[in-house]
Amino acid sequence: MAPKFGTSGLRGLVTELTPALVEDHVRAFLAACDTGGAICLGWDLRPSSPRIAQDVIRAAASMDVAVIDCGAVPTPALALAAQARGAGAVMITGSHIPADRNGLKFYVRSGEITKEDEAAITAALGTTPRTDTAPETQADPDCGARFVARYLQACGTGALRGRRIGLYSHSAVGRDLMAEILTGLGAEVVDLGRSDIFIPVDTEAVDPEVRAQIADWVAEHRLDALVSTDGDSDRPLLADETGAIVPGDIMGQITAAALGAETVVTPISSNSGVTAKGFAAVQRTRIGSPFVIAAMEAAGGKVVGYEANGGFLLGFEAEGPKGSFAPLRTRDCVLPLVMALIAAGPGPLSARVAQEPPVVTLADRLQEVSQEASQPFVAALASDLEARATFLAALGGSEAAVDLTDGVRITLTDGRVVHVRPSGNAPELRLYVEAQDRAGAEALLQAGLAELRRRLG
Structure with missing residues (x-):
C-alpha cells in the first residue's frame, strides 16, 4: 500500500518511497512545521536508508534549510541532538518492520510531531522548492x-x-x-x-x-x-x-x-x-x-x-x-x-x-493481512455485540466490558482481556491479551491467534 502516516511516522515499501515522494514530504514538513531553519538528520542500518538520506538533504537544500548530518544513530540520540540545538530532525527508519519497507520520523523544535502536524504536512504536499541551491551539510560526529x-x-x-x-x-x-x-x-x-x-x-x-x-x-x-x-x-x-x-x-x-x-x-x-x-x-x-x-x-x-x-x-x-x-x-x-x-x-x-502487580500481558500479530481484510473485521467487532460474542465463544469467554479507545479491547467476565487492533501502516493485525498468570495469557494468545487465522486466513 502507498506510504502513509501511522503510529510512528511515515512508512511504506521502499519501492514506493521514491525520491520524488520523499522530497515532497520533506518540503511539506519544512513548510508546515517549526524547525528553526535547521534539521538534524539520522538513519538506521537498512540498505535503503543512505539513499533516502540523500533525498532528504536535497529537499532541505531546496527549502534553504540547513542540515546537520548525524549519520547512523539511534532515534533518541538524534532527538537529543536536535533538542540541544533547538532544531527539527528527520530520522530515516522503518523501526521493527522488514527491510523492504522504510520510513521517515519528523521532529519539530519541541519534539516529535503531533497528529495536527501530520495533517499540516499532508496539506502542504506539493510545496514548490524555494531555491536550486546545491546541498550543504554540517557533520555532527559527537551525536552518539x-x-x-x-x-x-x-x-x-x-x-x-x-x-x-x-x-x-x-x-x-x-x-x-x-x-x-x-x-x-x-x-x-x-x-x-x-x-x-x-x-x-x-x-x-x-x-x-x-x-x-x-x-x-x-x-x-x-x-x-x-x-x-x-x-x-x-x-x-x-x-x-x-x-x-x-x-x-x-x-x-x-x-x-x-x-x-x-x-x-x-x-x-x-x-x-x-x-x-x-x-x-x-x-x-x-x-x-x-x-x-x-x-x-x-x-x-x-x-x-x-x-x-x-x-x-x-x-x-x-x-x-x-x-x-x-x-x-x-x-x-x-x-x-x-x-x-x-x-x-x-x-x-x-x-x-516479580514484585510488580500480578498481571501478565502478551502480544503477537498476524502478518501479511491486508487492511482491506482486517479493518472491516475489527469494525464489525466494535459495532456488533453478537460478533464479539461469537469471537469470544471460540476463546472460552464472554464479555464484561468493551473499550474502543483504539481497536477493540474486551474485558471478559473472568477478568482476562482480549484486544484486537489493525496496524495503521503495515499489513498486520495485532492481538494483545492480559491474564493473571503467564500460562493463562499464553493460552489466550494462542487461542486468539488461531481464531483470527481461521477467520482471516
Whole structure:
C-alpha cells in the first residue's frame, strides 16, 4: 500500500518511497512545521536508508534549510541532538518492520510531531522548492558520544559493576553505543548475533525462534541479563537471568517508579497493573507516541510515558543514581533498560520483576493481512455485540466490558482481556491479551491467534 502516516511516522515499501515522494514530504514538513531553519538528520542500518538520506538533504537544500548530518544513530540520540540545538530532525527508519519497507520520523523544535502536524504536512504536499541551491551539510560526529554521556553521568560508572550482560546486536543502529553505555556503567558485555544483513526485531511481539535463541544465549554464557533493541534503537528488549523476556510495559512501570514519576501516561494496550502501583495519576491513550506525548504535555509536572513496546518518554528533569536526566519526550530504549537493571540491585532481575502487580500481558500479530481484510473485521467487532460474542465463544469467554479507545479491547467476565487492533501502516493485525498468570495469557494468545487465522486466513 502507498506510504502513509501511522503510529510512528511515515512508512511504506521502499519501492514506493521514491525520491520524488520523499522530497515532497520533506518540503511539506519544512513548510508546515517549526524547525528553526535547521534539521538534524539520522538513519538506521537498512540498505535503503543512505539513499533516502540523500533525498532528504536535497529537499532541505531546496527549502534553504540547513542540515546537520548525524549519520547512523539511534532515534533518541538524534532527538537529543536536535533538542540541544533547538532544531527539527528527520530520522530515516522503518523501526521493527522488514527491510523492504522504510520510513521517515519528523521532529519539530519541541519534539516529535503531533497528529495536527501530520495533517499540516499532508496539506502542504506539493510545496514548490524555494531555491536550486546545491546541498550543504554540517557533520555532527559527537551525536552518539553525547547520548552515551547522558547515561554515564546520571547513573555513575559503577551502576552495573559485577553484571554480565549479553547484547543481541543484530542490525540495530544503536548496538555499539549500547555496548559503550553498558561497559561504561561497569558491566561485562557479551556481544551476540551481530549481523551485516538487516534483521527486523519487534520488541513487542518477539518471534518464538528469537525467544529460544535468547534463552540459549543466556544459559550458554551464564548471563545476568540480555538486552537488545529494534532497528532504530528506540524500543528495548530485555531478558532476565532465566532467558525470559521482560515485557516493555513492565520495564516502564519499574522505570517510572525509580525516577519518582507522579503521573504515568501509557496506551490502552499496556499492562493494567500500573493502576495498582500507587502513582498519583495514570492516563490511558490510543496507541502511538504522538498520543502519549499529547497527554504528557496536557498533564505536566513529574510525568512520564511508555508504550507496550518498551519505548520510554521522560517529561521532566528526573534524578538518576548519580545525576539528573534532562527531559526527552521521544521513545528511548536505553533509559528503561538501564533503570530496570539498576533497580534489580545485586539480586536476580526476575526477582525485581516479580514484585510488580500480578498481571501478565502478551502480544503477537498476524502478518501479511491486508487492511482491506482486517479493518472491516475489527469494525464489525466494535459495532456488533453478537460478533464479539461469537469471537469470544471460540476463546472460552464472554464479555464484561468493551473499550474502543483504539481497536477493540474486551474485558471478559473472568477478568482476562482480549484486544484486537489493525496496524495503521503495515499489513498486520495485532492481538494483545492480559491474564493473571503467564500460562493463562499464553493460552489466550494462542487461542486468539488461531481464531483470527481461521477467520482471516
